[in-house]
Amino acid sequence: MATAGKVIKCRAAVAWEPNAPLMMEEIEVAPPQEGEIRIKVVATGVCHTDLYHLFEGKDKRGFPTVLGHEGAGVVESVGPGVTDFKPGDKVIPLFLSQCGECKFCKCPKTNMCDCSCNYHDIMSDPTTRFTCRGQPILQFMGTSTFSEYTVINQIAVAKIVDDAPLDRVCLLGCGIATGYGAAVNTAGVTPGSVCAVFGLGAVGLAAVMGCKNAGASHIFAVDINEQIFEKAKIFGATDFLNPKAYNKPISEVLSEMTSGGVDFSLECVGNTEVMRTALESCIKGWGVSVLVGWTDVKDFSAKPIQLISGKTWKGSLFGGFKSKDSVPNLVCDYMTGKIKLDEFITHKMSLEQVNDAINLMKTGDCIRCILNISK
Numbered sequence: 001m002a003t004a005g006k007v008i009k010c011r012a013a014v015a016w017e018p019n020a021p022l023m024m025e026e027i028e029v030a031p032p033q034e035g036e037i038r039i040k041v042v043a044t045g046v047c048h049t050d051l052y053h054l055f056e057g058k059d060k061r062g063f064p065t066v067l068g069h070e071g072a073g074v075v076e077s078v079g080p081g082v083t084d085f086k087p088g089d090k091v092i093p094l095f096l097s098q099c100g101e102c103k104f105c106k107c108p109k110t111n112m113c114d115c116s117c118n119y120h121d122i123m124s125d126p127t128t129r130f131t132c133r134g135q136p137i138l139q140f141m142g143t144s145t146f147s148e149y150t151v152i153n154q155i156a157v158a159k160i161v162d163d164a165p166l167d168r169v170c171l172l173g174c175g176i177a178t179g180y181g182a183a184v185n186t187a188g189v190t191p192g193s194v195c196a197v198f199g200l201g202a203v204g205l206a207a208v209m210g211c212k213n214a215g216a217s218h219i220f221a222v223d224i225n226e227q228i229f230e231k232a233k234i235f236g237a238t239d240f241l242n243p244k245a246y247n248k249p250i251s252e253v254l255s256e257m258t259s260g261g262v263d264f265s266l267e268c269v270g271n272t273e274v275m276r277t278a279l280e281s282c283i284k285g286w287g288v289s290v291l292v293g294w295t296d297v298k299d300f301s302a303k304p305i306q307l308i309s310g311k312t313w314k315g316s317l318f319g320g321f322k323s324k325d326s327v328p329n330l331v332c333d334y335m336t337g338k339i340k341l342d343e344f345i346t347h348k349m350s351l352e353q354v355n356d357a358i359n360l361m362k363t364g365d366c367i368r369c370i371l372n373i374s375k
Contacts, residue, residue, distance in 0.1 A: 004077035004087070005031050008038075012147035013354045014132055015054055016064045021355045022054075022146070027066070027137060029149040030129040032079035036151050038129075039091060041373045043167040044071035044145035046357045046366075047174050048201065048270070049294050053123050053140065054358070056297060062124040065138040069095040071145030071373075072160075072170035082154050090160050092173050092331075095141035096317065097156040098324040111322045115155060145173075146354060148374050158327035161335065167348075167370050168341045171202070172330045174318070175368065176344060179203035181319015181326075182266055182292045183210025191215030193263040196254055197237070198278050200228040202344050202368045203292060204268035205235050209340060210319075211264070212236025220262065222250060225364060234343055251280035258283070265289045272300035284309040291315045344368045 008029045013022040032038045050067040075089040085091070099105055102114035124138035129151035131137060144150045160169065179202070183189050195211040197204050200223040211219045212235060221229060221237035229240040239257075243250040255261045261283035267275045270293030279289040279302055289311065291300075307313060321327070333339045347369040349357050360366035 007031065008076075008149050010148035011351060012066050012130070012132070012144075013068075013351060014064055014137060015067055018060065018063060019055055022067070022358070024352055025132050027130050027132040027147065029147070029151060030131075032077060032082075032129070032151050034080050035082060035154050036079040036129075037082060037085050037091070037154055037157055038076045038078075038149060038151045039073040039093065039157070040076045040149055041071050041073040041145050041147060043073075043170045043373060044068045044371050045171050045173070045175065046070075046354070046361055046369045046371065048361060049174065050140070051358060051361055052270070052294060062138065062140075064132070064135070065124045065140045066130060066144035066147050066150075067140045068145030068147070069093070069141040069143040070170055070174040071143065072164075072166035072173065073373075076149065085154060085157065085159060090162055090164055090166065092158045092160055092169065092327050093143040093145060093150065093152050094156040094158055094323040094327065095143055095174065096323045097142070097153065098322050099155045100324075105322070111318060111320050113155075115153075145373070146351065146371070148351075155324070158324050160328050160331045164331050164335065167372065168345070169331050169334060170370065171341050171344060171368060172327055172334070175202040176206040176339070176341060177321055177327065177330055178316070178319045179206025179266075179268060179292060180210040180339060181321045182268075182290050182316040183207045183264070184214050185320030186314055186316035187264045187266060187288050187290045189214035189216055189264050192217045194218045194220075194258050196220040196222055196262045196265045196278070196281055198222045198265065198267045198274050199269035199293060200225070200232050201268065204266070205232060205344065205367065207266045207268055207292065208232055208237050209235040213338070216264075218258075220254060231343075231367070235340065249277065249280075251277050254281040260284065261287055263287060267291050267293055269293045270295040272298045275300050276302050279306055279311060279313055282311050284311060287311045289313050345370055348372060
């Protein structure tokens with residue numbers, strides 16, 4: 001392309017500081033360096049993790065930054081040493097890399113990668129190709145998809161099929177893969193089992209879909225917003241509970257309704273109290289509870305007897321999927337109808353409307369908003 005090797009000036013939504021609206025700016029995006037890829041972002045979802053960093057992270061080391069990590073686009077140019085990608089390839093950026101060389105990548109028990117853990121305390125990569133107003137702009141989770149162009153290391157990019165609709169498969173860059181994989185991979189939901197999913201945002205609904213596809217016989221959808229129950233039916237939920245409708249803990253309600261508790265529970269809120277409730281909702285002996293919701297601001301606790309009695313408490317990041325290997329397969333699963341994506345999308349907006357999209361997410365009036373970045 002004509003822009004290869006040159007600095008590109010483009011639009012981006014910059015978070016200059018915590019707890020402040022994003023500002024539309026013209027930024028400079030440098031050419032990709034060794035092992036890097038410059039991507040023209042076509043579409044991106046707005047995820048609660050973006051909001052978490054903006055409103056709850058409180059760490060100014062992670063600012064100024066360009067948020068966004070649930071995107072899809074087209075390769076504009078590649079840096080030296082890149083052989084698996086070429087201009088024109090459709091791709092999905094990955095906040096969780098897969099270098100293929102570290103001890104974690106080589107281990108089938110995990111999807112962690114040594115190269116993804118260096119900046120999760122501030123969630124913005126200190127190595128950046130962005131500048132604005134003469135100063136460096138950090139790249140959120142190494143991706144930054146609230147920009148027309150971004151530069152990402154090749155170990156954090158997945159190449160996908162040419163006919164994939166980018167304004168839908170972008171959701172596989174985070175939320176949907178996270179919830180779905182938490183059920184099918186981390187929890188290991190089994191046919192005929194009874195499950196409970198706490199929190200019915202995009203991640204929770206994806207977890208419901210995972211339980212359904214894994215063959216669960218009953219799936220309890222738990223949320224204080226009853227308006228989302230109809231949507232949960234679409235993804236396979238069979239029973240619906242509003243904790244505020246009972247005068248006893250919802251874990252006791254579930255225990256009574258299931259003769260001792262559910263086989264699998266998934267916490268998809270990022271609330272430490274709900275995490276404990278989800279564990280207590282599991283049956284003793286073999287119950288498995290998975291922490292899926294992202295948070296790092298409070299400690300969590302439980303009575304030891306919950307685990308001594310045979311329950312298992314696990315965590316899940318990106319649904320346990322090894323990113324570069326799995327995302328192209330998930331795209332194909334969507335293309336063949338095995339998993340849903342369209343049903344998660346409740347709003348579509350332009351990049352300039354990003355603050356409106358953020359407000360919709362904050363108020364719970366949106367499951368997923370897709371920002372159309374460029375054509």
